[in-house]
Amino acid sequence: MKRLFRYILTFFTLITVIGIYFTNRIMFIKQKQEEEILKRDEEAGFLKPTEFKALPKREVIIPSPFGYSLKAIVVEPWQTNRYMIFCHGVTENKMSSVKYMNLFIERGFNAIIYDQRRHGDSGGKTTSYGFYEKFDLKAVVDWLRKDKGAKLFLGIHGESMGAATMLQYAGMLEDSADFYVADCAYSDFGEQLAYRVKEEVKLPPKLMLPIAVLFLKLRDRYPLKEVSPISAIDQIEKPILFIHSKQDDYILPDMTEKLFMRKKGPKQLYLAEHGVHARSLTENREEYAQVLDDFLQNLVYNNHH
DSSP states (O other): OHHHHHHHHHHHHHHHHHHHHHHHHTTTTOOOOHHHHHHHHHHSSSOOOOHHHHHHEEEEEOOOSSEEEEEEEEEOSSSEEEEEEOOOOTTTOGGHHHHHHHHHHHHEEEEEEOTTTTTTTTTOOOOOTTTTTHHHHHHHHHHHHHHOOOOOEEEEEEEEEHHHHHHHTTTTTTSSSEEEEEOOSSSSHHHHHHIIIIIIIISOOOHHHHHHHHHHHHHHHOOOGGHHHHHHHGGGOOOOEEEEETOOOOOOOHHHHHHHHHHHHEEEEEEEEEOOOOOOHHHHHHHHHHHHHHHIIIIITTTTO
């Protein structure tokens, strides 16, 4: 009897150790240093500090519905009601959105870049891959509507986790932007996790995922199955431009293809020839800009009344 009890105890201890280790890696994923992001984007020619400094902008603090602050920069070179909100990827911060922001500023939009929860200068204890982040994005949209008035023409651009956050937000009943650009999103976080476990931890996902599901629910209070952009896609009526690099081996391009296939109504797909994860713009600059122009011209401006 004692031996059986010892086995049971060992088993539960092992499960707990695995569960805590695994969910720590998910909830507290290591972030890049701001210097590293600035250096990378400056070397790539995306971030020109003097030009960025010269842009008319203001720093704002937007309250999250979860009680912490979201740090945002509102960039307003134009007298216009056209605005873009940018959602950066996991481990990044708002400055990594500048490269996308510049594209839209060139096209006559003002912009908001902000730090997602637990990133950059924003509060929040854990990263939840869009589950809590989608409500923060809603808070940013609501703040902007209040600041600028209802006659806003609004687009949202997201990269990686930011794209998944944006799609989950757009699937909430509001659907309150006029168009979306989803760059290298995952279609389902559980599937993405299973793929990363297989690649990085070299352990069978079937063994690890149920433990992760249980411990995420206990520790961060959300069901993993609800972090699923593909479940939200049916509710999104507005145009979406889906972008992914064919060579992306971190989030596989077939996830974007699945999202594209599932989306009803106006949509466009761009699979970039070059670049690994989140490098579609970096490695295909002219084509990315051309695809964006085609999308705006054919699916956004023509449908916007």
